[in-house]
Amino acid sequence: MGESGTLTRALVELNEERVLAAVNERLAAGEDPLAIIKECNEAMVEVGKLFEKKEYYLSELIMSGEIMKGVMAVLEPLPGEVKTGAHEGTVVIGTVKEDIHDIGKNIVVSLLKGTGFEVVDLGVDVASADFVAKVRETGTKVLGLSTLLNFTYPEMKKVVDDLSAAGLRDKVKVVIGGAPCNERVREFVGADYYAPDAVAGVNICKEVYGAG
Amino acid sequence: MSDLQELFARRLGRYQAAIALEPADRMPIACGSNYFAEVYAGNTNQETIYDAEKWLKGEKAFIRAFPEVDVLRNNRIWAPLYDAVGNVTYRLPGRDLPPRSQFQFVEKEYMLPDEYAFLIDNPGQYLMERWIPRVLGDTAPPGSARANMAFLKGGMAQMMMAQIMRNRSIHLQNELGMPQPMTGFFLAPFDVLADTLRGLKGIFMDILRRPDKVLAACDVLVPEMANLALANADPFRRNPIFVPTHKACFMSPKQFDTFYWPSFKKLMDILIESGYTIRAYLEGDWGPHWHHLLEMPKGKVLCDIDNQGDIFQAKKDIGRHQCLAGGVPDSLFILGTPREMRERVKLLCGTVGADGGFIVNGGCNIPYDTRPENYRAMIDAVMEYGRYDENVKPAPRQERPDAVRAAALKPQGMLTPWAVRSAELGGVLGDEDLVRRPWEMLESMGYNWLWQWVL
Structure with a gap:
């Protein structure tokens, strides 16, 4: 997975700086914002699982949400539909x-x-x-x-x-x-x-x- | 001793014996926050927090209806004080909530993340210059006529509230032989930050983004909270000092051990060394954390176990070392039947309450909407199943006149220390102590006035 693994890992580990750096790098490389969001969402699922397992607590949940907000602030002004579309309900x-x-x-x-x-x-x-x-x-x-x-x-x-x-x-x-x-x-x-x-x-x- | 004095002594002694894990004739009926009391007496919640006479009248009516109660309840809020300064951290019944509703805390980021250095460096100055104008709306903008007037009114209202509290406690003691469940209050240093300073979201990002600052701030808050607690506590050391805990239940054991416990323990150690006991509301599920209470001296911290905590597990883990209160779900008071209540109390008395050191209670309070017949059933069942040794005649414990100022307690901060004032004056001509002492006393009262708003 190379670079994409870096973003996932950084977000799951709540490393704000590395997340934003990875997002910016990939945008600079011309990657589709949708793909980046999709990967971030997968990382968020991982964070949720860690919360379920009581490895993460409320502070980690809040922090992951804040980092996501920062990511969306970079991505949302970009052209194109950023909603991921399909959802569970x-x-x-x-x-x-x-x-x-x-x-x-x-x-x-x-x-x-x-x-x-x-x-x-x-x-x-x-x-x-x-x-x-x-x-x-x-x-x-x-x-x-x-x-x-x-x-x-x-x-x-x-x-x-x-x-x-x-x-x-x-x-x-x-x-x-x-x-x-x-x-x-x-x-x-x-x-x-x-x-x-x-x-x-x-x-x-x-x-x-x-x-x- | 008159009958009333004897009744007072027996009730207080029973309560103190439970806290100290010592023998008594029976389990005390000793909730700290009996929200049901004045509602039962017919008050709206607005009347109780706005009208001191109606509050006292309501309490008296309740005590006459339930004379088995050993200590009644605490109430920190006399709303006119909150209005005088435009407090924004509470919504109050009758003001911004319906009259029969319950007061609610409004949490926001009242301290900004880049203000830690100022807080740590000079906490009193920080509160006065940055934080107070945000939580007491009428004190902003600083220096305006309205702001100055707000401080004037706030100081006067504070004295009135102190008078109301004192009157109330004397009336209840002299007319009905009723002691207080607790006097004075404080917060765990971490909760000071997590409630009214940074708020939940702010603090939980801070412990990841700037953990050193959080720890340094917690340390700085230890003497501030200790001095606040001691200033408001019962000078006779009869009643525990009250601490509601708020954010511990959201923390991992590691976070709790790092950020919550060390400064909280330091603070409680100071109060205990000063001759006091503590009543701690362990809100939410403290199961992963409450083993730490074993580190405190035995029989000094009465722990209220909330609805989400497992009272039976709590007894196993800490109940032979600290007194516990709780065991009845809120929903049982509100939706249950007297028969169910009786069964629940019987179970509690036969298990966690069998050897004393236990108080049947709701999760940190008796709910406003309690059915009177359920409360009556709770009392009747305690009278039946909560008996210990009829030969023991409970009497108040010896006060601790020997208790000294704890060595670890730093002196209280002052915005304008006497040294500064004295230098301005170029020294005084007469007895300096006669001038200095009241100067410092009023500085201290003003200083505590600022800190009380963290609750």
């Missing part, structure tokens, strides 16, 4: 209304993107109506509800109930996750899955979409 996700915590959600988003999912991240403090509208608009098969605060149980239930009222409940699997969640909370909310951690959340998305 779409996941809509957000932290429910009145809760502004996003660490857990962001971990899941980062892993999902690394695995090849198209992620629609609605952010924090998301109203039920916005979840419902986005589910309808995207036709997603998975909706992820994130929370840190235990007073949001009724709010999560409201999202599920509103999906039913909108006639969308049987079209989408609802996954809940976050510190105060467990099976009993899932039952109360009426969700399909409870994800005890970020990796479990990603595996649920894979299962729903029938992906590897």
Whole structure:
């Protein structure tokens, strides 16, 4: 693989300088930006796997995301379509209304993107109506509800109930996750899955979409 | 001793015995953050943090309804102080959240990555000149009339809040025999950086990009946090000092051992040497890290185990060395039934709580939305299954008048040390100490005022 291996390795090892140097070198050599992005994405999948194996933690995940941002800042202004096209499926996700915590959600988003999912991240403090509208608009098969605060149980239930009222409940699997969640909370909310951690959340998305 | 004094002594003694892993008549009912208390009494969360009278009234009503409670709760926030200075690190119920909602921390990069050198070189000056104007919106732009007024109001509000806290603790002691679960607070040095200075994203890039700076900053923060904690702690050393931990649960064991633990341990050692105990909220899953608590002196750090931590494993790993609290999932308080609660408490009392050194609790708190019947069931079950030795009459432990200023504690920083002022004056004509002491006391109070905003 020669040079291409260098880029992958540098990104997996989170060596920011070497990543950017490799990207610039390959651009200078006239390589297609799409090929470079594809390789970076593969490296990100590798980072996700290291996170699953608990060799990498949140800091490495954040750092890899930052390095990717730097890479895209170089590549995106270039002509041509940089989106990689094919993906595993779409996941809509957000932290429910009145809760502004996003660490857990962001971990899941980062892993999902690394695995090849198209992620629609609605952010924090998301109203039920916005979840419902986005589910309808995207036709997603998975909706992820994130929370840190235990007073949001009724709010999560409201999202599920509103999906039913909108006639969308049987079209989408609802996954809940976050510190105060467990099976009993899932039952109360009426969700399909409870994800005890970020990796479990990603595996649920894979299962729903029938992906590897 | 009056009945109330005796009740106070018994409750405090029971709580202290649990922390010290010593015999008692029963397990204490001793949550540190009972969010349910004032909600049960009918307050909105806005009323509790804005109206000191309603707060106290709510607490009294709760104690009368649940007289078995041994220590009630802590509350650091009296919202008018936060408003006086335009604090931006919290969203508050009734102000920017619905009145019954819960206050929430707003994390941002309030310190820039290139500011480490300034922070390390002169932390007090750094806070005042760079950081405070960012986290206390009304103090910006520095020097404006509004900014000056904000500091004036902030200092006055601080004195009012201190008065409210003092009143409240005296009322609860004298009228209801109720002690406090903790007094004073601090953060682990790493969390100071990771919460309100650099934020989670910033700090986690810093430990990869500029690890030496992070370590140097953690070291500098040890005396700052120690002095803050000691300034706000109970002078009688009855109650533990409170430390919520925030970012440890996101770190690898290696990162924790390198960046989190060494300065945290140094800081806790200083407080323990000064005669205090500590109540630490081990937020998230501390399973990979909590073995370090074995390095602290026995019975000095009460550890609240969060919902994600395994309470049974915690008991095995550290529970014979430090007192533990926890074991009841938040969801059981909110969605469970009294029967389920009873079963859970029975299990906890028969296992992790069998030999003392254990407090039945939620994950670091009792949730706002707790069903009253579930809380009642928790207490009843502790009364039934949490009995130890009826012959032991719990009494407060001897205070530590012998405790000295820890040798490792550096003196507190000052923005304008007396030496500077004295030189300006060209010396004083009378007794210098009479002028110096109050000068330093007020400098110190102002200095602590700055640091409290890291929480």
